[in-house]
Amino acid sequence: MTKSEEPITIKKYANRRLYNTGTSTYVTLEDLATMVKEGDDFVVFDAKTGEEITRAVLAQIIFEQENKEGGQNLLPINFLRQLIRFYGDSMQMLVPRYLEVSLESLTREQEKFRNQMASAFGATGFGPLEEQVRRNMEMFEKAFGLFAPFVRKDQPASGDKPAEPSGDIDTMKRQLEEMQKRLDKMTDPDKQ
Numbered sequence: 001m002t003k004s005e006e007p008i009t010i011k012k013y014a015n016r017r018l019y020n021t022g023t024s025t026y027v028t029l030e031d032l033a034t035m036v037k038e039g040d041d042f043v044v045f046d047a048k049t050g051e052e053i054t055r056a057v058l059a060q061i062i063f064e065q066e067n068k069e070g071g072q073n074l075l076p077i078n079f080l081r082q083l084i085r086f087y088g089d090s091m092q093m094l095v096p097r098y099l100e101v102s103l104e105s106l107t108r109e110q111e112k113f114r115n116q117m118a119s120a121f122g123a124t125g126f127g128p129l130e131e132q133v134r135r136n137m138e139m140f141e142k143a144f145g146l147f148a149p150f151v152r153k154d155q156p157a158s159g160d161k162p163a164e165p166s167g168d169i170d171t172m173k174r175q176l177e178e179m180q181k182r183l184d185k186m187t188d189p190d191k192q
Contacts, residue, residue: 010032010042012044012045014048018032
């Protein structure tokens with residue numbers, strides 16, 4: 001379904017209910033927030049006076065989003081304070097355009113970042129990341145095995161007869177060299 005070039009008309013009634021004239025249904029602020037996220041354009045009119053109140057409704061949506069329990073706050077307190085300071089200031093007329101340009105730039109960068117993530121991780125998302133986590137776990141297990149250098153893989157499991165410690169220094173040196181080689185292989189994937 002293609003998006004209409006004309007914005008959807010929303011009417012706000014005295015009882016604070018919002019009515020979408022395009023779908024002939026009542027909507028909530030959450031529904032309007034979803035519409036914004038999907039790129040649907042709408043204008044809001046006061047049903048009684050006919051006055052356009054889109055800005056006030058969008059600000060109300062932002063207020064609701066900022067106050068959601070467990071939600072993320074996009075507007076830092078210092079930003080809000082600075083924004084309030086601009087009201088009535090001689091720079092007030094520059095602020096809206098500056099904010100628009102800044103957000104457009106952020107949106108472009110956001111899209112570049114998403115594309116970079118998609119190319120880095122592929123279409124499946126985090127498949128390569130999961131593979132890396134699996135390899136890291138294998139390395140961790142190998143490294144953990146090195147902390148018990150005198151326990152051999154062919155040795156009986158715990159509860160069976162324990163291995164007798166070797167007093168031979170040459171054997172210990174050889175085992176130490178083997179451990180060093182394993183460590184080298186784990187830290188340098190080209191040696192594997």
